[in-house]
Amino acid sequence: MISSSVKFLLNDKLVEIKNPDPNQTLLNYIRSDLKKTGTKEGCSEGGCGACTIVLGELVDNKIVYKAINSCISFVPSLNGKQLLIVEDLVSQNGKLHPVQDAMIKYHGSQCGFCTPGFVMSLFSMFKNNKSLNNELITDSISGNLCRCTGYRPIIDAAKSLNKINKNDQFTKNKYKVIQQLKRIKPKNIYIKKDDKIYFSPKNIKDLKDIIKKHSNFSFLAGGTDLSLKVTKERKEIPFIIDLKEINELDFIKTNKNYLEIGAATPLIKFEKEIKKYYPDFYLILKRYGSVQIRNVGTIGGNIATASPIGDSLPILLSLNAEVLIESVNKRRVLPLNNFFLDYRKTKLKKNEFIHSIKIPLFKKNIFKAFKISKRFDDDISSVCGSFNFEINNNKITKAYIAYGGMAAVPKRAKSCEKILKNKPLNINTFDQAKNYLEKDLSPIGDMRASKEYRLEIAKNLLMKCFIEINSNKLSRVN
Numbered sequence: 001m002i003s004s005s006v007k008f009l010l011n012d013k014l015v016e017i018k019n020p021d022p023n024q025t026l027l028n029y030i031r032s033d034l035k036k037t038g039t040k041e042g043c044s045e046g047g048c049g050a051c052t053i054v055l056g057e058l059v060d061n062k063i064v065y066k067a068i069n070s071c072i073s074f075v076p077s078l079n080g081k082q083l084l085i086v087e088d089l090v091s092q093n094g095k096l097h098p099v100q101d102a103m104i105k106y107h108g109s110q111c112g113f114c115t116p117g118f119v120m121s122l123f124s125m126f127k128n129n130k131s132l133n134n135e136l137i138t139d140s141i142s143g144n145l146c147r148c149t150g151y152r153p154i155i156d157a158a159k160s161l162n163k164i165n166k167n168d169q170f171t172k173n174k175y176k177v178i179q180q181l182k183r184i185k186p187k188n189i190y191i192k193k194d195d196k197i198y199f200s201p202k203n204i205k206d207l208k209d210i211i212k213k214h215s216n217f218s219f220l221a222g223g224t225d226l227s228l229k230v231t232k233e234r235k236e237i238p239f240i241i242d243l244k245e246i247n248e249l250d251f252i253k254t255n256k257n258y259l260e261i262g263a264a265t266p267l268i269k270f271e272k273e274i275k276k277y278y279p280d281f282y283l284i285l286k287r288y289g290s291v292q293i294r295n296v297g298t299i300g301g302n303i304a305t306a307s308p309i310g311d312s313l314p315i316l317l318s319l320n321a322e323v324l325i326e327s328v329n330k331r332r333v334l335p336l337n338n339f340f341l342d343y344r345k346t347k348l349k350k351n352e353f354i355h356s357i358k359i360p361l362f363k364k365n366i367f368k369a370f371k372i373s374k375r376f377d378d379d380i381s382s383v384c385g386s387f388n389f390e391i392n393n394n395k396i397t398k399a400y401i402a403y404g405g406m407a408a409v410p411k412r413a414k415s416c417e418k419i420l421k422n423k424p425l426n427i428n429t430f431d432q433a434k435n436y437l438e439k440d441l442s443p444i445g446d447m448r449a450s451k452e453y454r455l456e457i458a459k460n461l462l463m464k465c466f467i468e469i470n471s472n473k474l475s476r477v478n
């Protein structure tokens, strides 16, 4: 069944938008069409959090509240969800929500511009978690910028929510909302508006049916990269095929040898799983954008962008990951190491999509990864180094080393790996090996870092890795 309408709940009221503009952002819809101006526009690129709204999604018969950046999400992504904006937090009798009360009580607001975004991020944290510790609080607001009050009063407000009864108006209304969400039956969406087309299939078969007939489309997953074409470049995306509603592309499978992740799996779901196997991968994902970005951004999207500073890419390279690629009639598997061609160019052909990524589980190896960025949170890497060593009797028997931010593509440091192989694990080996990084990598200078800094830091990360392995201690700030 196909529909050209987007149906969702605006708080608890069913709304149907017939044939919307597929390139209209949620932020513009909220401010211009709904005429609700509590949600603010700051950067229009997902970086400041002023536009944060919350989507209620039905997962296993429960509502999960996801904070997202409305400035980089398109209207059709509302389909089947509950939209909550800052105005919805006030009860019908005019009573403020406990999160809003806490922000007032602890003086967490001065300008009113960033505040609605903070309130919505804190609201989703409050709704999804029983207890709120420091790590959770700072993670939850890492995508919200405040340039005047400072974070301390906002963090105090967040901490005070631990003492507040969780039964707010949304808890009381929960059963009704779940029933309403269930009644919005999932359908494929096909919208043709002026000269723009949007298609959101529910399964891979319907996806293949449409790609069989067309070639000039763009796949959309979380949209944290693609949507900037509209919001920053002021261009249109004429034909979107949305992969986010395909459950077959949103999965995590494990066996004793590897982990397979569906391409449309949100990073926030992936980070919870990878923590069990590769804690440093998890720590880097925790610093990937913000909760708002990771709630929608996908692992497949990160790989397909082929950005030289894409955070998951050097890590996946050093873990010898493979990409499973599908087209209408074919399936092929490529080592990620052979996937990147040049700056933002990959071996994906037109009509091919990434189905999943397979990550081997090196149970006996030592794996470490480090991200260097100008800011700790919500900032993409200047350099990211990832190291995977097999060590037997103090000898390096295998080495897989990869860097981001050091070439036009994320890259393995093959000469450095070669020089380390079969050498004793000692400082002389690493001192010698680090110089081979100059052969492997050719960084450029840009606003994130100069090429000299990049090369120096890449060598230092290799040495840091050695120091941690040798001392069997972590040497980390924070």
Ligand SMILES: Cc1cc2nc3c(=O)[nH]c(=O)nc-3n(C[C@H](O)[C@H](O)[C@H](O)COP(=O)(O)OP(=O)(O)OC[C@H]3O[C@@H](n4cnc5c(N)ncnc54)[C@H](O)[C@@H]3O)c2cc1C
Pocket: 045, 046, 047, 218, 219, 220, 221, 222, 223, 224, 225, 226, 227, 243, 263, 264, 287, 288, 289, 290, 293, 296, 297, 298, 299, 300, 301, 302, 303, 304, 305, 307, 309, 310, 311, 312, 348, 352, 353, 354, 355, 378, 379, 380, 381
């Ligand atoms: C504020 C902000 C902060 C960010 N911080 C970071 C960061 O810290 N680290 C980092 O690495 N990145 C960061 N990014 C970049 C961005 O989040 C990533 O590139 C993201 O992983 C893209 O995934 P997506 O699902 O949003 O992809 P989309 O934007 O939907 O798509 C990106 C590209 O991939 C293609 N694509 C998507 N899925 C598939 C598929 N299954 N098969 C084939 N092609 C596909 C699309 O057609 C498009 O060309 C940030 C972005 C923003 C806006």
Ligand code: FES
Pocket: 040, 041, 042, 043, 044, 045, 046, 047, 048, 049, 050, 051, 052, 069, 070, 071, 072
């Ligand atoms: S306006 Fe800055 S994140 Fe949306």
Ligand code: FES
Pocket: 108, 109, 110, 111, 112, 113, 114, 115, 145, 146, 147, 148, 149, 150
């Ligand atoms: S209170 Fe709004 S920027 Fe700080």
